Amino acid sequence: MDTKKALLTIDGKTLxxxxxxxxxxxxxxxxxxxxxxxxxxTYDPGFANTGSCRSKITFVDGEKGILxxxxxxxxxxxxxxxxxxxxxxxxxxxxxxxxxRAAFRDMLSAQELLHEDLLHHFEGxxxxxxxxxxxxxxxxxxxxxxxxLLDIQTDEEFRLAVAKIISKVRTISAFAYxxxxxxxxxxxxxxxxxxxxxxxxxxxxxxxxxxxTRAQIKALSLFLVMHADHEQNCSCSTVRxxxxxxxxxxxxxxxxxxxxWGRLHGGANAAVIEMLENINAGRLTVKDYIEKxxxxxxxxxxxxxxxxxxxxxxxxxxxxxxxxxxxxxxxTGDPLIEIxxxxxxxxxxxxxxxxxxxxxxxxxxxxxxxxxxxIPVSMYPVMFAIGRMPGWIAHWYEESRAGxxxxxxxxxxxxPAERKYRSIEER
Ligand code: CMC
Numbered sequence: 567m568d569t570k571k572a573l574l575t576i577d578g579k580t581l582x583x584x585x586x587x588x589x590x591x592x593x594x595x596x597x598x599x600x601x602x603x604x605x606x607x608t609y610d611p612g613f614a615n616t617g618s619c620r621s622k623i624t625f626v627d628g629e630k631g632i633l634x635x636x637x638x639x640x641x642x643x644x645x646x647x648x649x650x651x652x653x654x655x656x657x658x659x660x661x662x663x664x665x666x667r668a669a670f671r672d673m674l675s676a677q678e679l680l681h682e683d684l685l686h687h688f689e690g691x692x693x694x695x696x697x698x699x700x701x702x703x704x705x706x707x708x709x710x711x712x713x714x715l716l717d718i719q720t721d722e723e724f725r726l727a728v729a730k731i732i733s734k735v736r737t738i739s740a741f742a743y744x745x746x747x748x749x750x751x752x753x754x755x756x757x758x759x760x761x762x763x764x765x766x767x768x769x770x771x772x773x774x775x776x777x778x779t780r781a782q783i784k785a786l787s788l789f790l791v792m793h794a795d796h797e798q799n800c801s802c803s804t805v806r807x808x809x810x811x812x813x814x815x816x817x818x819x820x821x822x823x824x825x826x827w828g829r830l831h832g833g834a835n836a837a838v839i840e841m842l843e844n845i846n847a848g849r850l851t852v853k854d855y856i857e858k859x860x861x862x863x864x865x866x867x868x869x870x871x872x873x874x875x876x877x878x879x880x881x882x883x884x885x886x887x888x889x890x891x892x893x894x895x896x897x898t899g900d901p902l903i904e905i906x907x908x909x910x911x912x913x914x915x916x917x918x919x920x921x922x923x924x925x926x927x928x929x930x931x932x933x934x935x936x937x938x939x940x941i942p943v944s945m946y947p948v949m950f951a952i953g954r955m956p957g958w959i960a961h962w963y964e965e966s967r968a969g970x971x972x973x974x975x976x977x978x979x980x981x982p983a984e985r986k987y988r989s990i991e992e993r
Contacts, residue, residue, distance in 0.1 A: 570584065572585055576604055577604070581600070581604060589625070607978070618798055618806070619964075619968070621798070622636070622659075623635070623957070623960050624656075624796065628874045628875050630876065635656055635795055638661075640791075640879050640883070641879065644788055644791060644883045647791060649787045649791050649794070650670065650674070652794050653956035654666070656956040657959050670729070673725065673729035674729055674732060675733075677730050677733040678733045680704075684707065688700065688741055688751075693746065697739065697945055701823055703820070705735070706816060708730065708816040709817055712816075715814075727815055731816075731959060736767070737767060739764070739952055740752070743942070744767075749771070752768075752772075761778075762778055764952075765778040765782065781891060782939055785938070785939065789949065790952060790953040791953075799831065801822040802957060805819060805825075805958045805962050806818075806961050806962070808821045809961075809966050812966075819962070826947060834929040835868070835947070835949075836933065838929050839933040842902045842909075843902070846902060852909050853912070859918070866924070868933075869926055869927065870922070870927065874927065876925060878926065881930050884928065884931040884932050885931045900938070902937070903931075906930065
């Protein structure tokens, strides 16, 4: 039997379809000739079983709970790498040397300010404007501020665009928060590291610099590393889809931010904290909550994943990090982590969750870290977006360089068959 081909028999005709094999042995049936040969299309709502591209960036094995960026296990990156180093790995393909990392850090520092005209955009939003809408709008406006980077051709142009996005996203995010609080913007400080600078812009006030502890900086960097990429999820696929029309990098990233916003994706971390706070306020017990989930009145937020059918490795790492940060901040009595652990233990011993292979995902413990850092819930999806920036950029680059086709799925039409137009008097 030819292991490189699949045979499909339909209406008495047998078609040979090539098989594609990935580095880790996953196999896919190449159906690109299917419609031409048979008139049939495939039907796969939610693209749950569709491979949309070949990619060299991130590997996930959902059955075994494996996640690797460019071949490096997430556990090793969590232990040894910083967010900027991980971002360089994802975007440029390799871990940087010391001079490469230093040069990139200098580029980030050079790009950390926003064009002063851009600050007027913040004034255009109401005081309680949604930080995600501000972030996507301001990133989208980069296309107007940097017209020379709309058609990226050279490595230098790409590096400059990368530095602008990775550096300015933290300034925009912090400014969006300051705007919502009615506080003056704190300008970035080029002498600080990436994470320290972000916390400074969030929490310093005039004449009183905020000095984050090492533990806070480490926890934030780890949070960002955990979110840096996760292959073809909803927002990444959105970035690649927009890119496939040859739209520019800034427009594609802005679209990714919008896709991330929903409660089933990047909005889940905020939903988890709301759930834990509701239980803590005595509005529901853990048992009541689980029963409601089983009656399908609500979902257990931060649980379940399209790909992971075992433990999400990021959840394990973040659970440990949440405990460590609470300990370092002398906040070990935080009731929310107790409730989260009780929810986890109750769900993991309940047949409803066992039968459906539902485990904690990246969002289950991440909110506890953000809360301990003093970051308000409205900013949680924004924090996810800052972390996911390197992944989106890496996928945009891969898609744009693959020279592939515009993304354009088909459908099975279920609407009315052809009918005759009736004038308004006849209806
Ligand atoms: N609580 C209760 N039941 C669930 C949950 C949950 N969190 N997740 C899945 N299920 C059930 C679902 O009801 C279905 O049961 P049945 O087959 O009896 O109808 C079964 O499990 C399969 O669920 P699905 O909705 O078909 O699975 P999916 O792959 O389409 O959805 C998911 C994946 C992440 C959207 C979903 O698990 C979910 O809604 N989780 C809660 C939201 C969340 O935590 N999102 C963050 C995901 S990880 C980070 C990210 O990508 O942003």
